[in-house]
Amino acid sequence: MLSLASYVNSLPGLEGHYIDGVIHSLERILTTIGEHAGRTLAVCLSTITANYEAAIRIAAAVKTVDSRIAIVVGNDHFTALSREILERHRELIDCGFIGNEVYSGLADYLLDRRHSRPAGIYPGSVRFESGRLISAPAIREPVNRIIDYRLIDRTLPHSEVYAANFTRRLGRRILELTGRRVNQGVPVEIGRGCIKFSGDDACSFCSIQYGGMWKNELSAEHAWSAIQRASEAGYDYLYVTADELPLTFARLMLDMAESPPDWWRALPPAQRPVLVGYARADGMEKEQVLRAMRGIGFRILFVGVDAGAPRSLQALNKPLRNPDSAAAARKMYDSNLRALGNARNHGVAIKAGFVLGHLGMTEALLEENITTYIEFLQAGRDVIISADIELLSPEPGSQDFRYLTQLDEAEAMSRRPGLGIGSRETRQRVAERYRQADIFDRETAIDDYIGVFMPELSKERLATARDRVRGECARLGIVTGDEL
Numbered sequence: 411m412l413s414l415a416s417y418v419n420s421l422p423g424l425e426g427h428y429i430d431g432v433i434h435s436l437e438r439i440l441t442t443i444g445e446h447a448g449r450t451l452a453v454c455l456s457t458i459t460a461n462y463e464a465a466i467r468i469a470a471a472v473k474t475v476d477s478r479i480a481i482v483v484g485n486d487h488f489t490a491l492s493r494e495i496l497e498r499h500r501e502l503i504d505c506g507f508i509g510n511e512v513y514s515g516l517a518d519y520l521l522d523r524r525h526s527r528p529a530g531i532y533p534g535s536v537r538f539e540s541g542r543l544i545s546a547p548a549i550r551e552p553v554n555r556i557i558d559y560r561l562i563d564r565t566l567p568h569s570e571v572y573a574a575n576f577t578r579r580l581g582r583r584i585l586e587l588t589g590r591r592v593n594q595g596v597p598v599e600i601g602r603g604c605i606k607f608s609g610d611d612a613c614s615f616c617s618i619q620y621g622g623m624w625k626n627e628l629s630a631e632h633a634w635s636a637i638q639r640a641s642e643a644g645y646d647y648l649y650v651t652a653d654e655l656p657l658t659f660a661r662l663m664l665d666m667a668e669s670p671p672d673w674w675r676a677l678p679p680a681q682r683p684v685l686v687g688y689a690r691a692d693g694m695e696k697e698q699v700l701r702a703m704r705g706i707g708f709r710i711l712f713v714g715v716d717a718g719a720p721r722s723l724q725a726l727n728k729p730l731r732n733p734d735s736a737a738a739a740r741k742m743y744d745s746n747l748r749a750l751g752n753a754r755n756h757g758v759a760i761k762a763g764f765v766l767g768h769l770g771m772t773e774a775l776l777e778e779n780i781t782t783y784i785e786f787l788q789a790g791r792d793v794i795i796s797a798d799i800e801l802l803s804p805e806p807g808s809q810d811f812r813y814l815t816q817l818d819e820a821e822a823m824s825r826r827p828g829l830g831i832g833s834r835e836t837r838q839r840v841a842e843r844y845r846q847a848d849i850f851d852r853e854t855a856i857d858d859y860i861g862v863f864m865p866e867l868s869k870e871r872l873a874t875a876r877d878r879v880r881g882e883c884a885r886l887g888i889v890t891g892d893e894l
């Protein structure tokens with residue numbers, strides 16, 4: 411949101427304001443909007459599944475403050491369910507934007523709205539007009555480079571809370587892990603996308619909505635500038651937000667390592683910003699990329715681990731191109747082990763992520779996966795500093811969510827690895843609940859998913875298995891559930 415607010419703020423005649431609904435109460439947000447109502451053109455809400463309900467409450471309340479204020483909605487949850495959301499809230503939501511390349515469309519919409527009723531074509535937008543749902547395809551646009559950190563505290567105070575939370579939750583832990591004393595964190599966008607989006611074969615549980623561009627990135631020079639701006643604004647722990655770095659942005663990482671700017675070279679190593687980001691384990695196998703990443707300041711990588719039974723990896727849509735799936739799974743496991751070796755050699759710590767459950771998982775597969783996860787954790791106990799083990803949650807936009815409503819697709823997918831799922835009648839009943847829904851309880855969705863797609867298992871059984879892996883983490887000294 412800071413990126414969008416900064417971009418809007420740079421437009422002629424518009425002022426961008428940033429409010430974080432996680433740290434401010436609804437009451438305070440509405441009071442603030444009320445105080446500025448006379449000069450508020452639009453309230454733009456970033457919706458992910460976890461905050462969608464709150465976003466709709468804010469939208470409704472804003473309209474009661476002043477119905478002329480436009481409500482604009484975007485981000486993953488809206489992108490995944492735009493039709494359902496707009497059909498249900500057509501009186502409330504004036505315009506929505508789909509995917510990531512929404513900056514110029516939003517700018518045009520706001521500028522038009524300032525003068526009249528917007529009737530133009532706004533790339534990436536979808537909205538109701540004269541009772542018809544109209545949408546305009548997104549266009550390719552570069553990653554936004556306008557970030558104005560002053561906006562963070564312009565409207566309501568945020569920095570103080572962010573800094574206090576950071577110190578309380580992370581400061582000491584990062585010092586222990588990296589030997590670096592850091593004070594403030596901020597997300598930095600130098601690229602977005604994942605190599606798997608290029609073939610439209612995201613992991614089954616992945617709900618990232620990449621829109622029209624599977625990958626978008628800054629040049630090495632501009633990426634360094636983004637890091638410099640964050641560093642000069644006082645941030646020293648930078649979350650690089652790209653969905654996956656070493657495979658997807660290998661060239662960018664190598665280019666950045668080859669062209670460190672003067673300001674960065676002039677800093678003593680202990681004062682350079684600490685970078686953290688996402689990686690696939692098989693990406694960390696590329697030693698020269700990992701070396702480059704360590705060279706430019708990456709100290710911790712969040713890694714989704716591709717280890718487990720061959721049929722599980724197939725069901726999760728992990729890359730198993732080899733027709734001999736057992737051999738391919740073994741190869742993936744070995745490549746995960748090599749990733750641990752590279753992390754060890756280059757001093758990069760790993761926060762490992764495991765997803766438990768999938769379409770057609772059986773008791774035997776669950777056991778096999780748990781055994782492999784534990785083996786992996788044992789092999790990496792010196793470099794894996796933290797682990798997240800979570801039950802699969804079918805988020806809108808993911809294949810797993812689609813399986814809940816698309817009966818034939820789920821059936822076809824489960825047949826590929828030869829796995830059993832619940833009866834068509836049961837799945838039909840559950841599908842009715844999700845087909846037109848824009849809002850639902852995530853815990854219930856997990857229950858429903860397990861009920862129809864893992865008939866041999868239950869949520870309790872999966873939770874027990876998860877606790878077994880967490881218990882092993884505790885035994886190995888690996889922290890679970892931290893907020894690195």
Ligand code: SF4
Binds near residue numbers: 616653
């Ligand atoms: S879960 Fe990660 S690796 Fe899988 S498709 Fe999504 S971003 Fe890519």
